[in-house]
Every structure is written in C-alpha cells, then in structure tokens.
Amino acid sequence: MSHKFATLKMRQIHRNPSQPRKTFDEDALNELAESIKRHGLLQPIVVRKVAEGYELVAGERRFRANELADNITIEAKILLPDGESVISDMDSFEKAMAENLNREDMLPLEEARGFKKVLDEKYDGDLAGVAKVAKTFSKSVQFVNQRLALLGLRPEIQAAVDLGHIGTQAAVQIAALSKENQKAVFQDWKKGDKSDNQLVHIAYAMRKQEKVAKQDSMVDVEEMTPEEKAERSRAQAKTKSDLDAIEGMWELLDSIGKADPTELARSLAGEVGKRLEQMDRVAEVVQKARFQLRQAKAHADASEIMVNPDAAAPDLVAEAEAVLAKVDPAAGDAEPEAQTEPAPAADDDMAAEAAPAADAETESPAEPEGDDTEAEGAPVAEPVAVAA
Numbered sequence: 001m002s003h004k005f006a007t008l009k010m011r012q013i014h015r016n017p018s019q020p021r022k023t024f025d026e027d028a029l030n031e032l033a034e035s036i037k038r039h040g041l042l043q044p045i046v047v048r049k050v051a052e053g054y055e056l057v058a059g060e061r062r063f064r065a066n067e068l069a070d071n072i073t074i075e076a077k078i079l080l081p082d083g084e085s086v087i088s089d090m091d092s093f094e095k096a097m098a099e100n101l102n103r104e105d106m107l108p109l110e111e112a113r114g115f116k117k118v119l120d121e122k123y124d125g126d127l128a129g130v131a132k133v134a135k136t137f138s139k140s141v142q143f144v145n146q147r148l149a150l151l152g153l154r155p156e157i158q159a160a161v162d163l164g165h166i167g168t169q170a171a172v173q174i175a176a177l178s179k180e181n182q183k184a185v186f187q188d189w190k191k192g193d194k195s196d197n198q199l200v201h202i203a204y205a206m207r208k209q210e211k212v213a214k215q216d217s218m219v220d221v222e223e224m225t226p227e228e229k230a231e232r233s234r235a236q237a238k239t240k241s242d243l244d245a246i247e248g249m250w251e252l253l254d255s256i257g258k259a260d261p262t263e264l265a266r267s268l269a270g271e272v273g274k275r276l277e278q279m280d281r282v283a284e285v286v287q288k289a290r291f292q293l294r295q296a297k298a299h300a301d302a303s304e305i306m307v308n309p310d311a312a313a314p315d316l317v318a319e320a321e322a323v324l325a326k327v328d329p330a331a332g333d334a335e336p337e338a339q340t341e342p343a344p345a346a347d348d349d350m351a352a353e354a355a356p357a358a359d360a361e362t363e364s365p366a367e368p369e370g371d372d373t374e375a376e377g378a379p380v381a382e383p384v385a386v387a388a
Contacts, residue, residue, distance in 0.1 A: 002079075002080045002082060003046075003077050003078060003079050003080055004077075004078050004080060005044060005075065005076070005077055005078070006075075006076055006078055007073050007074070007075055007076070008047070008054060008073065008074060008076045009072060009073055010066070010067060010071065010072055010073065010074055011053075011072075012053040012054055013045075013047060013053060013054045013055070013056060013063065013074070013076070014050070014052075014053060014054070014055050014056070015055075015056050015060070015063070016055055016056045016057065016060070016092065016093075016096060018089065018092075018093050018096075018117070019056070019060055019096060020093065020096055020097045020100055020106075020110055020111075020113065020114035020117070021060065021096075021100045021106050021107075021110050022107075022110060023107055023110070023162070024060070024061060024064065028061075029061065029064055029065050029068060030065075030068065032061060032062070032065035033065040033066070033068035033069040034069075035065075036062075036065055036066055036069045036071070037069050041062060041066060041074060041075050043059070043062065044059070044074075044075040044076050044077045045058065045059030045062050045063050045066075045074060045075070045076050045077070046058040046059055046076070046077045046079060046095065046099075047076050047077070047078055047079070048078070048079045048087040048092055049078065049087075054076070054078065055092065056096075057079060057087075057092045057095050057096055058095050058096050058098075058099040059099070060096075062074075079095075090118070090121060090122055093114075093117065093118070094118065094136060094137075097114045097118070097137060098136075098137055100114075101114075101137055101139070107161075107162045108147060108150055108161055108162070108168045108171070109150055109151075109158050109161060109162050110162075111147045112147040112148055112150045112151050113151070115133055115137075115144050115147055115148055116148060116151060118133050118136070119133055119148075130144050130145060130148070146168070146172045149172050149175045149176070150168070150171055150172065150175055151175075152175040152176075153171060153174060153175045153182065154179060154182045154183060154186065156186060157171065157174060157182060157186050160186070166189070166196065166199065167196045167199075167200075169196075169200055170196050170199040170200045170203060173199075173200055173203035173204050173207065174186075174199070174203045176203075176207050177203060177206055177207060177210065178210065181206055181210065181305075181306060184305045184306065185199070185202065185203055185206065185305060188202075188301075188305050198298070198301075201294065201295060201297075201298035202298045202301050202302050202305070203302075204298070205295070205298040205299040205301070205302035206302040206305065206306060208299075209299070209302055209303065209306060210306075246289075256279075
C-alpha cells in the first residue's frame, strides 16, 4: 500500500471509532506530551482519507499526546489506496491492531476483542479463519485461540483480567469452566488467599472434575463394596505412612544442609561427586512428589469450590483447532504448540533451577519444569502460573 507524508492540522483528523485499544495510561501520555514539546514528534501518525478530512489508522497515543502538548499540526503518513477508491475499514483496523499488539500495555481482552472483530467481519466467524488471523498479526494460532477463549469469561472476571488482578494464564483456565463455576472460583479468589499460581491449578482441577459425572476420587463411599472400602483404607494408610516417613528424614537432610563444606569433603573422601549425584536424584524425586501434592491440594480446593461438576463449558480452543484440522490437516504440524486442553506446569518456587518448559501436549499436568513468561509465543501449550 503506497503512502505520502504531510503536515496536517489536528482538527482535520478524526479518531477511529473502532480503535482496538481503549485504555491509555494518563501518566505515560503526559510524559510523551512533554517529550513532544522538547523534541518534536519523532514518528508520524498514520491516517487515511475519509469523506470529511482524515481518520486515524495508527498512532492514537501520539495523537493524544500531541493534543496534550497543545500543537495545532501533526506529521502524518497518509495511506493511499492501490487501485481502489478508498481504504477499507478492515484494512484500517488491521493496521491499528498490528501496531498495538506489539505494545506491552495493550490489554489481553482488547487483543481478544480485536481478533474476534477480524474473525467475525472478515471470515464470517468461521473458526477456520483463526489461522489466517494469526498469520495476519504474526502470532501463533495458540496465542489467538487463548485470547479468544478469554471472551468466554464472566464480565466481572474480564474486568479483573483487564485490571491485572488475574493473570492471563489463570484466566484461560477459568474461561474453560461453566459460568457457574467461573463465579465460584471468582468468589473464592476474592477472599484474597489465593495466588495466581494457585488459581491456575485450581481452575485446571475444576475443569478436569467437570469432565466426569462425579468428582475424580470423591466417589460416594456408600456405593463401594466392602473390598473396595478396605482397599481404599489401606491405600490411604500407606500414603500417610509414607509421607510421615519422609518427614522423618528432615533431620538427616537438615544436618547435611548445615554441614561445613570443607568437613563434608574430608568426610566423603573421594566420594563427593558420587554423593552429589545421589542427592540430585533425591531432590528430583522430592520435587516431583511435591508437585503432585500441590496438584492434589488444587483438586481438594476445587472440590470445595465446585458448583456443578457436570456443567462443562464449551472448549473454545478445542473447537477452533478441530475445525482447523478438518480444513487443513497439516496445520497441526505447522503449529505444534497448539493443543486442546492446556495443563498447568510446575510452580515457580519448584523450578528455580530447571530448564524452561517445553511446548508439549499432555493429558495430565506437566512434570515440574522451569518458569516461563507470557511473551509472544508464550501463551504456551502448558500455561505456566505466573502473574501476567
């Protein structure tokens, strides 16, 4: 698309009513206005010709800051149509989205609504268009799907996500729940005793429990045979006994932890490397066991919060990928990170020394892996519990 540069009067320019980004930080705008006063506008805004004057395509922040700086003119790049009489609303919207998607302060729900607008208006809401939307904005299919999933959240939870109180990874897990269970999770979260990390695991556990007629291992004891009851009692006793025995090893580990390294080297006399490998194996198993107990705690918490385990919500991500697979079976190979049901990865404090989590499809929660962040790509296949 060709263009030309010009100096336009501010009053000639109209804001785009379909601007995908609605929230602007006032302090940042004032800082930019001060910078414009001192150094001028370093990057022109982008506009298109409309019936009366020009309409903003990209550069809403710069336009607002220039207005705050009391300037009556602004440098602009005017888009020119190639063989058409006008530049379409959708072309304008896509350019505005492309610019704002690369800004850190665009809200997740703003991104979601922008993707939905393009999907609805350009591809008639056909979920097979998700891959095309992703390609348009240089994002992964998974990124777009997870943002679209946020639109399934209750309004009060969407507001909490926009305000940054609930991270996007937790929000994606909550969005997969029924509306009743979303509300139950939100009411529990408002007590203030759940971290974003815990919220990821609890929501994931609730989703798993929604998929069965009865809550996982919470089978009605009255329906069990005497043999089944006896087996359950033995399993419960053994698990508790094993954990008590592990607790008994605490003093042994504590004594090693407090030992002087020089004295340890003398005491082990040539076996330091061997003993370190031994301890590494123990630490790895303890880490895995701790992760499983965290998952068990999440399931127990979920069972207390659950409203209706049978009320499963539509899985928007799964639906989108199912349609995409029918249209283009090779798409799954092109986007290996996409999966139908993301599982939570290990907690931050369990993975301080581990490698970053890999994108992998799992039915059960992932083994403890490293922390990850929500950089572009990173709505990852296994959402890591971080406060996004």
